Amino acid sequence: MDRLTVPGLLETAAGRFGGRVFLRMGGTVRTYAETREAAAAMAGSLAAHGCRHGDRVAALLSNRIELVDLVLGCAWLGAVVVPLNTALRGRSLRHILDEAAPHFLYAEPELAARAVTEGFRGRVWVAGSDDVPAPDRGEAIAPAPVRPEDTAAVLFTSGTTGTARGVRCPQAQFVWWGRNVSDALGLTADDSLYTCLPLFHTNALNTLAQAMTVGASCTVDGRFSASRYWSRAAGCEATVVHLLGAMVPMLLAQPPGPQDRAHQVRRGLSPATPAPLWEPFRERFDVTLVDGFGSTETNLVIGSTPGEYRPGMIGTVRPGFRAEVVDETLAPVPDGIPGELLVATDQLYAFSTGYTGDPPLAPHSWRRTGDRVVRDPYGWFRFVDRIKDVIRRRGENVASGEVEWVVCSHPAVAAAAAFPVASELAEDEVMVAVVARSGSVVEPAELARHCAGELPAFAVPRYIEAMPALPLTETGKVRKAALRERGVTAATWDREAAGSA
Template identity: 75%
Template sequence: MESLAATVPELVEEAAGRFGERPFLRLGGVTRDYAETRTAVAGMAGALAARGCRPGDRVAALMSNRIELVDLILGCAWLGAVAVPLNTGLVGGSLRHALDVAEPSFLYGEAPLVARAHAAGYRGPTWLVGAADAPRAGAAEAVAPAPARPEDTAAVLFTSGTTGPSKGVRCPQAQFVWWGRGVGEALCLTADDVLYSCLPLFHTNAINMLAQAMTVGASCVLDERFSASRYWSRVAEAEATVGYLLGAMVPMLLAQPPGPGDRAHRVRRGLSPATPGPAWGPFRERFGVTLVDGFGSTETNLVIGSTPRDARPGLMGTVRPGFDARVVDEALAPVPDGTAGELVVRSHREHAFSTGYLGGPPEPSDSWRRTGDRVVREPDGWFRFVDRIKDVIRRRGENVSSHEVESALRTHPAVVEAAAFPVPSELAEDEVMVVVVPRPGAVLDPADLAQHCALELPGFAVPRYVEVVPALPLTETGKVRKAVLRQRGVTADTWDRAAAASVTSGRRPPGP
């Protein structure tokens, strides 16, 4: 039976009717089947209503992965309210910005995180996790689902803010349903699968895993956080068959010492957007897991992707049914295959995309959306990611892809992770700077790293500046915060290839 749901409440009710006592969710010591999940969601909606929450109200959440957050996200959608799960890493001005943009009617969270919100200036109604007056399933009479429309906002999810202030994305009810169907099809999910994720529930990836499970009757396990050293043991404990990662996590797992747990699990396929091409083969060989890449964002859906049967290292995939994708130039005119340009996407699935940003105008569901990603469409229809447009480095008249520089750096045996970004040049345009993290116990020589890059990259892309650090600044979802690196720029600890060359030659270095 194919799912006919068009909203989150319809998906919850349909799944309860189809799958009943099949296990649905394990999280923090709580295990629920599909029927129990429907009861809990309706009960949470009733508890919210009893505390004054009405359809359209926004309920901000500041809490880690826990059953209360799942209930809140699904319960708000059931009631017609709007869940706003906030990044638990936000503090000070960044948290103040998110709260100012979201304008929540209520805040629900863990005490230490709520204290941060109060310090940031929030003065609205507040519920603390575990308090007697906090809304929770079973604390009030259950209510029937609100007559939600597919286009009604179910949640507001904030972008990661790696290149600027984060934006609140209005995610409609149907967007989550389409995410569930699209990714479920790409991963070839069945009712026999157990899905495992340690990604946070303020991220679209983790929320959409719930929708994928409901679509086919699979079971899902949510963990509290990602740990490279414990990942495979946690996956084994969950008896998972499918894993969910982000591309930045793959090199971290490969950097761990080999051990008996590498293959002592049941996972054979995983969703891992933005996986570095050179890591794909070693990951499958070592861990027995075939990774599936793709393009999707908080604002869109799984527009481009592949399946475990046809995945190709370093390529995002082909356009999925129900969507369109083009590569365009700065004037938004299509460019020929093999030419880099900005990816723009469009949906033919009704309300599969966001309806815009908080504070911004509504965006029609079927309008073309700019992604800010620089990609290439190959002649056979497969798409290859080049870079975020804001991360492209302009050096001596050439566009340098930070993504390609980082991929070259990761092929060095002593490098775990790397970030490339532009810094000002004395002559004009940019210089290439990289910050790298060494493998445990390894010693990185910047000059050796530059020579390695010279064998992998054209001369104009070889980094001038190299700095070795113990860790990169990351968001809670593992994305590198390049804005922080660009702001810091060249420091006293940065190695300068031009300066090193001048010392060796005894001459004053030419322009960088």
């Protein structure tokens, strides 16, 4: 069996680490050997229910053991799993179901009804019912002869800045995620991984691959809770946690307490962590954060390690990858100049094969990321912004990420999001929504003065509004589209109006 496939990865792990605990989820605890048997039996159950090699099986399931069984069972059978965001509804759900075109749907009761309302006409399996594919209802079958380039999953991008697209993720991409991230984090069989990110997101799915690569154990929690995070991590004896940058300020905003260090966690993978929060996080929680660049379409192309990191930098190019920074014409730009990140890989099928409906991409072709970055003379990269999030003000481009970096460096601010709002003079005005640290109050005028000392005049926010929390997607990304739609409100402070007064 090809080791660059999910069944190959699972077979190898079961052979090496059979009796060791692989997964803790809800009330279920499974060893590697038991997980291998569950995947084989789930594949047999899927086949008995009419699912065949290449069929697409959509899932509207929260973080529960049935979803892990479905992911691994589909990979074993050669079917394609399509895990969907459980928050989808209405037009967005209808669009994704149309694009994914699944043959089957495995869903929780309310979500199954929602999908049928939005026009799904395939076969529906309702979680918790008697007629669903499950490992305890299927006969174990041999793994299908899947290839590294075969699609294992279609994962949809979050769609925070536009229409969500389905990304075809080949079998080998998950194997490479496991190898690359476990290498960057220095994982071993003695580690215990903890994630509470949703399994319809590549971050959480690849936590499973990381554990399988080295024989570590993995705990998948239901959802993120800032107040219970460290007690949950301590309860599963986690040594490594998986975060997103938006979670870091939420944890720092919690009142300090004995739970802050009453755990065994020492490393955390946390892409897009604001630089001003790096050291405060390490000092308070005794956890070293590791940043990196990867996406649903790619892999861990750029990253740091627990022993070599620089706050605010996403890292250097990892072995097996290439990266360039280019201008609008795709010509390389000098170090120190912002541009779009282009990436390529030498690892076979470590990247997606493209979007649903599009022709397959060559495995080693250069890919555009839509991200603005800066590379320094020493090869370290700094994330600036999504290109679509650039604010145009007074003829200048304002990177929302740069504004957020400065705003978050203010001691009263826990989290911030910068975004454009309409200007009386055409183009945009800069607005920031901020969340205060626990026990602090954000004074807009003081924050504006702080920004004026750190930013060019054209980038200093005109509008500032304090909020109890930023609107987030299910994967922890700030929903800037919702903030832009909300715009200036009666509670928004206006620097120009305050100056006139």
